[in-house]
Amino acid sequence: MIRFLIKGLIRDRSRSLFPVLTVMIGVMLTVVLQTWFRGVESEGVQIAASFDTGHVKIMSQAYADEYDQIPNDLAFIGVHDLMQDLKKDFPDMIWLPRIKFGGLIDIPDENGETRAQSSVMGFGVDLLSSDSPEKRILNLENAVVRGRLPEKRDEILLSDEMAQQLGVEIGETATLIGSTMYGSMATYNFTVVGTIRFGITAMDRGSMIADLSDIQTALDMDDAAGEILGLFPDLFFYDRRANGIKDQFNAAHQNPEDEFSPVMLTLKEQAGFGEMLDLIKSASNIGISIFVVVMSIVLWNAGLIGSIRRYGEIGVRLAVGENKNHLYRSMIIESLCIGFFGTVLGTAVGIAIAFYLQETGIDISSMMQDATMVMSDVMRARITPGSFVIGFVPGLLATLLGTSISGIGIYKRQTSRLMKELEV
Amino acid sequence: MNNSVIIKTKDLVKVYPMGQHDLVALDHVNLVFQKGEFAGVVGPSGSGKTTLLNIIGSLDTPSDGSAVVLDRNVETLSNKEAAKLRNQHIGFIFQTFNLFPVYSVFENVEFPLLLQRMSSAARKKAVYDSLEWVHLADRAKSKPAQLSGGQSQRVAIARAIVKKPEVVLADEPTANLDAENSHHIMKTMVQLNEELGTTFVFSTHDEKVMRYLRRKISLIDGKVAKDEVISKKRGKST
Ligand SMILES: Nc1ncnc2c1ncn2[C@@H]1O[C@H](COP(=O)(O)OP(=O)(O)OP(=O)(O)O)[C@@H](O)[C@H]1O
Numbered sequence: 001m002i003r004f005l006i007k008g009l010i011r012d013r014s015r016s017l018f019p020v021l022t023v024m025i026g027v028m029l030t031v032v033l034q035t036w037f038r039g040v041e042s043e044g045v046q047i048a049a050s051f052d053t054g055h056v057k058i059m060s061q062a063y064a065d066e067y068d069q070i071p072n073d074l075a076f077i078g079v080h081d082l083m084q085d086l087k088k089d090f091p092d093m094i095w096l097p098r099i100k101f102g103g104l105i106d107i108p109d110e111n112g113e114t115r116a117q118s119s120v121m122g123f124g125v126d127l128l129s130s131d132s133p134e135k136r137i138l139n140l141e142n143a144v145v146r147g148r149l150p151e152k153r154d155e156i157l158l159s160d161e162m163a164q165q166l167g168v169e170i171g172e173t174a175t176l177i178g179s180t181m182y183g184s185m186a187t188y189n190f191t192v193v194g195t196i197r198f199g200i201t202a203m204d205r206g207s208m209i210a211d212l213s214d215i216q217t218a219l220d221m222d223d224a225a226g227e228i229l230g231l232f233p234d235l236f237f238y239d240r241r242a243n244g245i246k247d248q249f250n251a252a253h254q255n256p257e258d259e260f261s262p263v264m265l266t267l268k269e270q271a272g273f274g275e276m277l278d279l280i281k282s283a284s285n286i287g288i289s290i291f292v293v294v295m296s297i298v299l300w301n302a303g304l305i306g307s308i309r310r311y312g313e314i315g316v317r318l319a320v321g322e323n324k325n326h327l328y329r330s331m332i333i334e335s336l337c338i339g340f341f342g343t344v345l346g347t348a349v350g351i352a353i354a355f356y357l358q359e360t361g362i363d364i365s366s367m368m369q370d371a372t373m374v375m376s377d378v379m380r381a382r383i384t385p386g387s388f389v390i391g392f393v394p395g396l397l398a399t400l401l402g403t404s405i406s407g408i409g410i411y412k413r414q415t416s417r418l419m420k421e422l423e424v
Numbered sequence: 425m426n427n428s429v430i431i432k433t434k435d436l437v438k439v440y441p442m443g444q445h446d447l448v449a450l451d452h453v454n455l456v457f458q459k460g461e462f463a464g465v466v467g468p469s470g471s472g473k474t475t476l477l478n479i480i481g482s483l484d485t486p487s488d489g490s491a492v493v494l495d496r497n498v499e500t501l502s503n504k505e506a507a508k509l510r511n512q513h514i515g516f517i518f519q520t521f522n523l524f525p526v527y528s529v530f531e532n533v534e535f536p537l538l539l540q541r542m543s544s545a546a547r548k549k550a551v552y553d554s555l556e557w558v559h560l561a562d563r564a565k566s567k568p569a570q571l572s573g574g575q576s577q578r579v580a581i582a583r584a585i586v587k588k589p590e591v592v593l594a595d596e597p598t599a600n601l602d603a604e605n606s607h608h609i610m611k612t613m614v615q616l617n618e619e620l621g622t623t624f625v626f627s628t629h630d631e632k633v634m635r636y637l638r639r640k641i642s643l644i645d646g647k648v649a650k651d652e653v654i655s656k657k658r659g660k661s662t
């Protein structure tokens with residue numbers, strides 16, 4: 001009997017191939033959409049992590065408490081040793097010491113008088129070490145609008161918008177006026193070698209990027225840094241792993257007595273980011289849910305129609321003496337098989353596409369005439385454990401539900417009615 | 425009840441609710457069929473022939489009265505019992521042959537046996553025996569789409585008789601066939617009736633079929649208008 005049913009299933013393409021294809025396509029779309037949403041989601045997180053929070057971040061206790069003021073006077077000293085420790089204890093992570101600072105940028109004329117001036121938000125990051133990952137993390141190559149990246153000491157990048165306002169040309173001198181770690185005024189001359197635009201409003205308004213060691217010199221912050229960012233090598237955020245690293249680090253380094261001792265915070269613990277993360281997550285969850293519901297309705301209906309189409313065959317089977325329970329069960333098993341194969345195939349294809357999107361991405365910069373979104377010019381997907389199971393909701397559950405419900409018609413209808421369906 | 429009575433209806437009523445007034449498809453039908461009969465229910469379209477056969481075949485239930493088939497009261501049978509009755513004792517033949525299109529002739533005829541526990545060797549023998557009856561053993565591997573209408577109906581007959589049922593119910597079996605095929609089909613059924621003793625109940629308004637009937641029951645508006653015995657060669661009628 002089972003062999004008989006399987007034979008029928010395989011021979012009748014409208015009962016096997018087409019439903020499997022339908023389920024497969026539906027599941028595939030669901031999986032791709034899910035991974036794409038997760039990709040967009042983690043790209044938002046990635047931008048925040050790369051520019052600001054890291055996946056974890058080390059600051060001094062005191063610096064963290066007054067983070068809003070960028071209190072470089074509270075930065076911790078001994079970056080070199082701490083970096084050695086970090087690389088030893090957490091060799092898989094990317095560790096990035098940075099100094100954030102506020103100040104004025106002054107563009108002098110040929111007489112040394114102020115030609116233009118603007119307040120600036122600065123970042124001292126490691127640009128000059130050959131193995132520094134910062135260029136990649138900040139996507140600097142792509143962000144350059146004019147000029148080039150710094151190659152030697154005392155060279156800086158300015159945001160393109162600000163450079164235009166200041167009327168500063170590549171190769172001109174720019175003087176940073178700020179305050180040292182110890183509160184006295186600092187001035188330092190840099191050469192502007194490039195202008196940049198990230199497509200992130202906060203970064204593009206008025207920022208400068210300089211090499212970390214230059215800033216340490218300029219602000220008298222020898223071997224000091226405001227913060228050390230830690231990032232997972234694939235640049236995806238893993239909440240639990242981040243917490244593990246945090247706990248391990250804090251247990252070893254934190255000293256509540258000493259407000260200059262380093263403390264580690266995860267991305268989620270930093271002001272506002274936990275909420276932001278949850279918001280993005282729930283937004284994409286809603287998007288995914290809506291799609292899953294829509295896809296479920298589609299496949300539910302496919303299951304429904306598939307069985308209604310077969311009332312004739314069902315009528316004959318009943319007339320020949322098959323019992324209703326047996327028939328109902330065989331329909332359910334059939335739709336289970338179809339749902340299962342369709343879902344597995346759809347998930348496989350969907351994951352394959354998502355994998356391509358995750359690893360390579362689709363470059364959409366050419367589609368965007370005004371390439372302001374440098375960080376997002378590649379559309380990426382992200383495969384999560386959920387990607388492997390999400391397809392089963394529309395693929396298996398909905399298909400099964402459609403068949404079960406339409407199958408109830410077998411019970412509801414008089415057998416003679418089912419027979420009528422085939423007399424047309 | 426007489427031992428040779430195979431089907432008996434008593435004040436059988438079938439009412440279809442149709443909005444305001446109900447539609448009475450069968451109106452107090454009292455009929456008795458003996459084992460081995462070759463009987464036809466005739467009547468104009470809508471007179472209730474199909475309804476009667478469906479109730480006898482336990483595909484449908486009466487609204488009132490009773491139908492006893494092989495000592496079983498069809499209105500009290502569970503789904504499972506009704507299925508068993510159909511599978512083991514009743515063969516159906518339809519106007520539109522209703523073969524399974526994706527299965528071969530052999531597999532179509534084999535289907536009722538798959539529902540019974542039967543070894544594959546026994547199944548094979550039974551299928552070929554019944555295909556011999558309808559002279560289609562050589563087409564066992566064909567698909568229904570490759571058969572003519574007459575051949576398709578013969579496959580349907582083979583499917584109905586493969587399990588050696590006591591009763592074959594045939595609802596307008598020749599309506600879709602030409603004269604030659606109709607005669608051929610009827611002759612096959614007469615032969616089965618005579619050699620296997622299978623009881624046949626037809627519904628028809630085909631004159632060609634009437635010539636073969638040994639009992640003719642006329643239904644009009646759900647009532648038995650006439651019940652005449654045409655030949656007493658085999659089986660007795662009331
Ligand atoms: N499921 C149903 N619901 C409502 N009315 C029905 C149903 N089935 C049959 N009828 C009605 O019952 C009456 C008898 O129908 P039936 O099919 O038994 O007639 P018939 O004698 O077989 O006709 P035909 O020769 O056209 O096949 C008809 O008036 C038909 O419209």
Ligand SMILES: [Mg+2]
Nearest residue numbers: 473474475595
């Ligand atoms: Mg009819």
